[in-house]
Amino acid sequence: MPAKNYISNSVIRRLPRYYRFLADLQKEGTTKISSGELSRRMKLTASQIRQDLNCYGGFGQQGYGYNVDVLRREIGAIIGVERRAPAILIGAGNLGKAITYFFDFPKYGCELVGIFDINPQLDGTEIAGISVRNMTKLTAFCTKNKPEIAILCIPKASAPAVCETLVESGVRAFLNFSHYDINLHFDGIIAENVHMGDSLLTLVYNVNNREKK
Numbered sequence: 306m307p308a309k310n311y312i313s314n315s316v317i318r319r320l321p322r323y324y325r326f327l328a329d330l331q332k333e334g335t336t337k338i339s340s341g342e343l344s345r346r347m348k349l350t351a352s353q354i355r356q357d358l359n360c361y362g363g364f365g366q367q368g369y370g371y372n373v374d375v376l377r378r379e380i381g382a383i384i385g386v387e388r389r390a391p392a393i394l395i396g397a398g399n400l401g402k403a404i405t406y407f408f409d410f411p412k413y414g415c416e417l418v419g420i421f422d423i424n425p426q427l428d429g430t431e432i433a434g435i436s437v438r439n440m441t442k443l444t445a446f447c448t449k450n451k452p453e454i455a456i457l458c459i460p461k462a463s464a465p466a467v468c469e470t471l472v473e474s475g476v477r478a479f480l481n482f483s484h485y486d487i488n489l490h491f492d493g494i495i496a497e498n499v500h501m502g503d504s505l506l507t508l509v510y511n512v513n514n515r516e517k518k
């Protein structure tokens with residue numbers, strides 16, 4: 306339970322980084338870390354880390370630092386990793402397949418419970434042990450299984466109608482690769498929009514403008 310009622314988005318965005326960083330420390334066998342060392346390694350100030358964690362009650366001990374296992378467990382609990390939100394993936398093409406094979410969903414707090422595609426030839430095929438169902442079965446599936454997250458791996462042109470069906474079926478959270486601006490068209494939903502092309506363009510800009518900096 307947060308110690309503060311309002312947690313800023315930038316704090317929330319840093320939580321996965323803490324969580325990942327602490328997993329690396331666990332792998333190294335580090336059991337405790339001072340706030341100074343943690344801040345040096347993460348390139349954040351110690352006061353930033355303290356402020357972030359204080360939003361949730363703070364987990365360090367003066368003069369001791371942080372217990373790595375405890376802090377990672379606490380941050381996992383804050384994120385809600387153990388609850389495993391049910392997720393579905395729409396679009397079983399190249400990207401959809403890659404994400405299904407690549408992601409260890411439970412590690413990231415969700416469970417992939419279904420995959421859907423409009424192509425009738427894919428109906429009944431499997432990706433990583435999960436059946437691909439035709440889109441005609443989507444609404445009934447949502448009514449029964451109540452997925453909370455949809456991962457959109459479909460073309461932009463297909464996204465408006467698919468989003469409408471999903472929102473009507475109760476889905477409120479999207480991991481959106483489709484380049485369609487869901488937030489502009491639907492109220493009360495949360496979307497993480499992924500644009501790998503934008504990251505590449507930013508990188509290319511920085512490469513091309515390095516001397517000017």
Ligand code: NAI
Pocket residue numbers: 395396397398399400401421422423424440458459460461463464467481482483484499500501502
């Ligand atoms: P793909 O053509 O291999 O797969 C698209 C799949 O979506 C196909 O299986 C197709 O049958 C299905 N589909 C199309 N309309 C549908 C609908 N209305 N309902 C359900 N399924 C539908 O394409 P790929 O390479 O997997 O890429 C998918 C989309 O993701 C593309 O539009 C691409 O622009 C985008 N993309 C976005 C990236 C990002 O960083 N945001 C990175 C890579 C791709």
